[in-house]
Amino acid sequence: MIPVYIQVCLRKSARLWLCFLAFCLLFVGLCTVTPKIQSILVISMLFVVFGGMLVFLLLRDSALWWRLVCALLLPLAAWVVLFIGREKLLGLSIYQVPTGSMIPAIPVQSLILVDVTQRSPKLCDIVSFKHQGIVQVKRLVAMPNVTIGIAGDALIKDGQQWECEGVKNWLADIAKPPQRFDLGNQQWFFVGDNRPYSTDSRSFGAIKSEQIIGVVVDIWTPSAD
Numbered sequence: 001m002i003p004v005y006i007q008v009c010l011r012k013s014a015r016l017w018l019c020f021l022a023f024c025l026l027f028v029g030l031c032t033v034t035p036k037i038q039s040i041l042v043i044s045m046l047f048v049v050f051g052g053m054l055v056f057l058l059l060r061d062s063a064l065w066w067r068l069v070c071a072l073l074l075p076l077a078a079w080v081v082l083f084i085g086r087e088k089l090l091g092l093s094i095y096q097v098p099t100g101s102m103i104p105a106i107p108v109q110s111l112i113l114v115d116v117t118q119r120s121p122k123l124c125d126i127v128s129f130k131h132q133g134i135v136q137v138k139r140l141v142a143m144p145n146v147t148i149g150i151a152g153d154a155l156i157k158d159g160q161q162w163e164c165e166g167v168k169n170w171l172a173d174i175a176k177p178p179q180r181f182d183l184g185n186q187q188w189f190f191v192g193d194n195r196p197y198s199t200d201s202r203s204f205g206a207i208k209s210e211q212i213i214g215v216v217v218d219i220w221t222p223s224a225d
Helices: 004-033 037-058 064-084 086-090
Strands: 092-097 110-115 126-131 134-142 147-151 154-157 160-162 179-182 187-191 212-220
Touching: 037 064, 037 110, 037 212, 092 134, 092 212, 110 126, 126 187, 134 147
Parallel strands: none
Antiparallel strands: 092 110, 110 212, 126 134, 126 212, 134 187, 147 154, 147 179, 154 160
16 A cells, blocks of 8 residues: 555646646647747746746645745756757757858848758758758759759859849859759759858759758847847
């Protein structure tokens, strides 16, 4: 037979963890339906605050010092676990962009939110990928199985200068013929919006599908707020 006081403690413990698990699932759900960096930061702060209040109330029969310790540490520990596992749980990753290769779309030191479930980007999407182990963020300008030309900083398609909507029309270098890139299956061509200051597929070539991390779904520049 299990002593009565132990049974009571187990019931209280189960109630605590079930409530807290539900609160964690609510946090994951809210972050999933609002894939914005600022929204996730606000939801995270609310999670820690209200999670602490929930733990404090659930441990109302315990010593005050224990209630305070648990109310502080449990939500923080749960948030750390959720943050570390955010890619698998939420399908989202956050990166900081240290360079100006994507100015003006992504200012230097901006934070980007990447949807890692989107592994087949659309033309002109801003995409995060890995090249030689380094995370890069560029714009997709050519899909697999097509041919693209590069004349200086300008893009050439079907013999005509071409650019994604909203991106600066860079001057073509007419002094020499454009470089020709024939993309194969599962090969993608990425360039930076700030062409003169971008190292991209023009120099390191096409990117394979397995190198793609995901599509950028939100951009936040803290200094702009």
